[in-house]
Amino acid sequence: MTFPTDRPATWFVTGTSRGLGLELVRQLLRRGDGVAATTRSSERLPAALGDDVDTARLLPLTVDLRDEEQVARAVGRTTERFGGLDVVMNNAGYGYLGAVEETTGQDVRDMLDVQVAGVWNVLRATLPVLREQRAGHIVNVSSVLGLTAVPGWALYCAGKFALEGLSEALAAEAADFGIDVTIVEPGYFRTDFLTRDSLALPAATTEHYPALREMVESYLALQGAQLGDPVKGAAAVIDRVVAGQGPLRLLLGSDAHAYATAKVRALQADLDANAATAPATDFPAAA
Template identity: 80%
Template sequence: MTFPTDRPTTWFVTGTSRGLGLELVRQLLERGDDVAATTRSADRLLAALGDDVDRARLLPLTVDLRDETAVRQAVRAATERFGGLDAVVNNAGYGFLAAVEETGDREVRDMLDVQVVGVWNVLRATLPVLREQRGGHVVNVSSILGLTAVPGWALYCAGKFALEGLTEALAAEMADFGVGVTLVEPGYFRTDFLTRDSLALPAATTPHYPAIRDMIAHHLELQGGQLGDPAKGAAAIIDRVRSGEGPLRQLLGSDAHSYATAKVAALRADVEAAAVSAAATDFPAA
């Protein structure tokens, strides 16, 4: 992707009032780019940004990403305001900590509506623009827990695993149109992700999972001590998009790299263990 030289780059970013999304918006505005920023509360976004940014280049949009019509209207507003669209960042999301058995039907649907349906709504609205201009970049912010799973994170992992599959397919579909695709897999970043503002808990628990209760307590205590620097993480994402180079997956954080390395080793062991037995289910060779 070659970004325009005769005008600022235009970004459409979701989930912008906190964390990496907020830091992305701040840095993009500091660069002089145009940003359409969706959030559940435009007032909260503006308060978080303060007065030290160029608000003339910011289009804050209060959008429920689960509402396809609202998403299309937001994308239309962005392209009309800024005259185009260059990069799309799907960042909206939240955490959920519970055992599988404790996770209710409504909680499952709410998570997947945000992490999967919401992303799909944004893609359906933005891909035609990028495809027709034969250029642009899509960033889907997953997690290292989209690559590996741990107890207590099943619902969050389910949403991120789905996002990973969607993004792998999307990258192949967009290749012929000159549209880049990046799948970001952060580790633990020092945002407010591990606070009650961004982390949901089950409506009811059982006494059968004390290890998960201990894990949740530990994670709430971890807030403020995470390894990742959100300013560096946002800058790395911007650099990847601007360069248009790099592999599909962008691991952020040494902890993410360690988790990924362990996952690859475990998957390789499983594959090698099945080297002989896998063929047992084939029809006999003719």
Template identity: 60%
Template sequence: MSYPTTGPATWFVTGTSRGLGLELVRQLLDRGDNVAATTRSAHRLDEALGTADRSRLLPLQLDLTDGDAVTAAIRTATERFGAIDVVVNNAGYGFLGAVEEITDAEARQMFDVQIFGVWNVLRAVLPDLRAAGSGHIVNISSILGLTAFPGWGLYSAGKYALEGLSESLATEVAGLGIKVTIIEPGYTRTDFLRTSSLGLPERVAEGYDAIREMTEAHLAMPGTQLGDPVKVVAAIIEVAVGGKAPLHQLLGSDSYGLAKGRVAALTDDIEAGRELALSTDI
């Protein structure tokens, strides 16, 4: 059992000052659960929560790329609440630009947050979860962790890496009482597509007019996305409370449709290359 059957659960959630992370903190506090909420700006989180009851909240201003600081944050949360039951790796941001346009610094920054920050959290929390023989790790990916669009190469690269990490982790800890779920939302009405959460390349190259047009379309999209962030967060909580979700939990009709299309296209590729694939055995 990864979720307590009695008393409040304790959640460790990253990236909580806006978007799905902030909504998750709100709903968890309303439930009466304990929340250790990491953010790069504790002041922004405090302002965003408004009049919410903070008696079960532990705000942690934290740079997830600092492994020692992450370990200290996990220790602080454990000392405050006794144990961590659910870990939600949510911190992240979008990036729109052609592969050719991405600088080394932009690529490394994305992986620092999407992968190495997650890895720091996992390394810090897994010893305690193993010792307890329970726990649930929820990694927030995206439908772009299963498929890819032009202009989203950097973001998809990070999410594809997160998917691979999560799938390996799930098999490693399955016998230790620890569950892993990958959440793959579609377009959701948060500020993810606003410039506060969406990176753009420092320089642009000629010939990518379609990507420039798509960038403008995405920047104009906020307020029209299909996904309801309140319902998405309620679904994430249901995944942790119920403990019966599949490894890959899609959220949103757009995400579901795109995933089905990706499976069909991949199947077509596999079968198209079957003859050559089977010809290379010794």
């Protein structure tokens, strides 16, 4: 995509009530861009942005991303208000801490409805606009836990792993239409992500995982001491979009880079261990 230079860009951003999404909207409005910002309660968004932000180019939208018709209407209102669409950022999501065994079926459906089905709803509504104009940029906010998994985060990782696969396939499909795709993979940022108000926790914690319960408490204790600065994180995302071409993945934070590096090394070790045995299941080569 060639980022607009003759007019402000138009962004459609989900999950803007707090954290990285809220800071991104704040910085975009200060740039003079147009922002359609979805939350579950748009009335609170202008106040959350602060008095020093001009909200004249803000379109706050209350949207349930699980509802395909609501999403489609929100995208329609965006293009009607701003006359087009340049950047789509899928940022909505929440954390979940709990063992696989104690994660209920409803927990699973709720998470995947937001982190996978909700993103798909946004993409189905926005891709026709971007494809028709043969330009645009899609930013899917994953996590370093979309690359590697740790105990207690199984459900969250499952959603982010799915988002990674979706995004990789989308990047190849969209390239022919001049649409860029970026997967953002943050580490732990100093937002309220690791608070009990933000995290979902199992209704009942099984007695069989005492070590995991201690780990949950350690994550909650990390709140306020995370390495990531959301102001710098939002700026990095904007810089990547403005620059245009770049790597598929944007890792944010030294902790994210360290986790990802460890995963690559572990994967390479598995590949090396299977190098000799993997071909054993092939049909014999034709004579």
